[in-house]
Amino acid sequence: MSRPTTGALLLALIPFTAMCFSVPLWDRVTPMVLGLPFNLFWLTAWIVLSPLCMWGAYRLERARAARAERRT
Amino acid sequence: MSPAAICLTTIVAIVAIGTAIGFLAGVRRRMDLEQWTVGGRGFGVALVFLLMAGEVYTTFAFLGASGWAYSRGGPVLYVLAYLTLAYVVSFFILPPLWELGRRFGLQTQSDFFTLRYGNRYLAALVCIVGIASFIPYLQLQITGVGIIVAIASYDGIGRTPAMAVAVLLLVGFVLASGVRAVAWVSVVKDVLMVFAALAIGICIPLQHFGGIGPMFAALAQQRPGHLTMPGATSNLGHAWFVSTVLLTSLGFYMWPHSFAATFTAKSADTLRRNAVVMPLYTLTLAFIFFASFAAVLLVPGLPNGDLALLTLVRKSFPPWFLGVVGGAGALTAMVPASVFILTAATLFAKNLCRALLAPAMSDDQVARLARVMVVVLGLISLSLAMSSSTTLVSLLLTGYAGVSQFFPGVVLGLYWKRVTATAVFAGLLAGVAAAVLLMLTHRDPLFGLSAGFVALCLNFVIVAVVSLLKARAVRDADVEPLPMHG
Numbered sequence: 001m002s003r004p005t006t007g008a009l010l011l012a013l014i015p016f017t018a019m020c021f022s023v024p025l026w027d028r029v030t031p032m033v034l035g036l037p038f039n040l041f042w043l044t045a046w047i048v049l050s051p052l053c054m055w056g057a058y059r060l061e062r063a064r065a066a067r068a069e070r071r072t
Numbered sequence: 073m074s075p076a077a078i079c080l081t082t083i084v085a086i087v088a089i090g091t092a093i094g095f096l097a098g099v100r101r102r103m104d105l106e107q108w109t110v111g112g113r114g115f116g117v118a119l120v121f122l123l124m125a126g127e128v129y130t131t132f133a134f135l136g137a138s139g140w141a142y143s144r145g146g147p148v149l150y151v152l153a154y155l156t157l158a159y160v161v162s163f164f165i166l167p168p169l170w171e172l173g174r175r176f177g178l179q180t181q182s183d184f185f186t187l188r189y190g191n192r193y194l195a196a197l198v199c200i201v202g203i204a205s206f207i208p209y210l211q212l213q214i215t216g217v218g219i220i221v222a223i224a225s226y227d228g229i230g231r232t233p234a235m236a237v238a239v240l241l242l243v244g245f246v247l248a249s250g251v252r253a254v255a256w257v258s259v260v261k262d263v264l265m266v267f268a269a270l271a272i273g274i275c276i277p278l279q280h281f282g283g284i285g286p287m288f289a290a291l292a293q294q295r296p297g298h299l300t301m302p303g304a305t306s307n308l309g310h311a312w313f314v315s316t317v318l319l320t321s322l323g324f325y326m327w328p329h330s331f332a333a334t335f336t337a338k339s340a341d342t343l344r345r346n347a348v349v350m351p352l353y354t355l356t357l358a359f360i361f362f363a364s365f366a367a368v369l370l371v372p373g374l375p376n377g378d379l380a381l382l383t384l385v386r387k388s389f390p391p392w393f394l395g396v397v398g399g400a401g402a403l404t405a406m407v408p409a410s411v412f413i414l415t416a417a418t419l420f421a422k423n424l425c426r427a428l429l430a431p432a433m434s435d436d437q438v439a440r441l442a443r444v445m446v447v448v449l450g451l452i453s454l455s456l457a458m459s460s461s462t463t464l465v466s467l468l469l470t471g472y473a474g475v476s477q478f479f480p481g482v483v484l485g486l487y488w489k490r491v492t493a494t495a496v497f498a499g500l501l502a503g504v505a506a507a508v509l510l511m512l513t514h515r516d517p518l519f520g521l522s523a524g525f526v527a528l529c530l531n532f533v534i535v536a537v538v539s540l541l542k543a544r545a546v547r548d549a550d551v552e553p554l555p556m557h558g
Binding site: 009057 | 149152156159160163164283286288289292300301313317318321344345347348349351352487
């Protein structure tokens with residue numbers, strides 16, 4: 001199987017860092033944003049931002065597939 | 073009519089409509105094994121989305137996650153993180169898997185292991201671990217239906233008869249129509265569930281506190297520790313969060329049914345686009361959390377957190393609305409449960425029985441045996457659900473500790489040529505044994521880390537080390553995929 005592009009992997013690392021590894025930084029109640037405790041706000045925001053990152057990854061993978069097709 | 077009668081009539085009507093749609097979807101197609109299990113490999117983005125969402129948003133999201141928000145607090149946020157990140161992982165794993173599936177006619181997870189590693193004992197082990205992991209997950213769904221009906225009947229109907237009816241219905245509907253039925257019932261279920269979640273999540277805080285903001289402000293003031301980790305627990309802190317999110321997001325598509333849903337897609341591109349948009353669906357859960365956190369203040373002191381959401385709905389809304397929520401909840405349990413039963417039955421018939429014991433079986437015989445197994449598995453999970461009382465989240469995490477152990481074999485199998493059957497077999501066995509041992513001896517979490525995650529790390533190390541040793545010894549570890557039959 002062909003490996004995914006480095007760019008796509010790096011884009012995928014962004015949501016992992018934001019929603020998982022950085023938990024000590026955002027697991028707090030204050031400041032409340034839009035009426036939500038900060039940790040709930042942060043995760044909800046990243047539910048929306050992650051598809052943007054993955055859309056970028058999708059574009060990169062498509063471009064690579066197109067290049068591969070032209071070569072064969 | 074009494075409140076209980078109104079409420080139950082609504083639930084029955086919703087389940088009947090959902091089931092009717094399921095039966096109609098299967099009527100006009102000839103059901104051979106391929107059509108029954110992978111829908112003829114012709115599903116586009118919309119239908120794959122519905123099928124996958126149908127399997128993902130189970131009664132766990134409805135009752136289990138809200139139960140933990142109520143009883144544990146902050147640690148429940150892991151659910152929002154892992155569901156989103158699971159799709160990020162799927163972006164890289166599912167498309168190559170689909171390519172293999174189309175080229176070699178794969179239908180089940182165990183087919184993949186047979187193809188990649190050419191070892192039928194490994195494939196059989198994968199089957200057994202898969203079927204075993206389904207059991208707590210199935211039990212979770214059936215317990216969920218029991219809770220719904222018990223609350224909706226204002227405690228007039230016991231959980232046991234409710235669970236029996238649910239099992240009967242779902243066995244009937246799987247036998248009649250296979251995977252296509254599930255995708256279409258998901259439509260009904262998802263529309264209802266999104267509607268119910270928004271209504272509950274917005275109305276309950278509004279009705280009792282004047283808004284979501286004031287509700288959280290009141291909760292933060294009265295129970296300051298509840299909203300962050302470790303919440304109401306002593307040992308579910310940040311290390312637990314990171315390890316559980318990793319375990320469950322990596323393990324998410326290792327469930328045999330999610331794995332098999334990959335093969336229903338029309339193209340690899342369908343799966344990539346699906347992975348991009350699926351996280352948005354997780355937003356529904358945030359609304360369910362609003363209501364479950366409100367329940368901490370409004371209906372304190374419940375013996376079982378899993379009852380919190382519905383108890384609060386019963387207290388805040390008229391009976392017909394409790395009926396709509398209950399009906400959505402019941403379908404939310406039955407749709408995934410029928411997928412689990414379908415998958416486990418196919419695994420048993422095709423990849424365990426035919427592969428090891430009776431290689432001469434025809435496709436039709438396999439399909440017939442799978443139908444018998446649907447009934448058997450329905451009865452097993454019913455009897456387990458009747459006799460146990462674990463929380464819904466614990467049941468789910470037990471299943472995850474099992475299926476996540478497939479991850480090294482799948483991902484290294486796709487991307488690393490040197491990995492060998494022996495290595496994957498040893499890693500899987502060690503991982504499952506470690507997870508079972510840690511859980512049975514109540515060492516979960518272990519040093520603050522999720523036990524399943526510790527087992528997964530051990531599994532990874534064993535697979536890597538054994539593969540490298542073998543490669544050094546033989547120098548020809550280039551494993552060619554074996555062409556397979558059927």
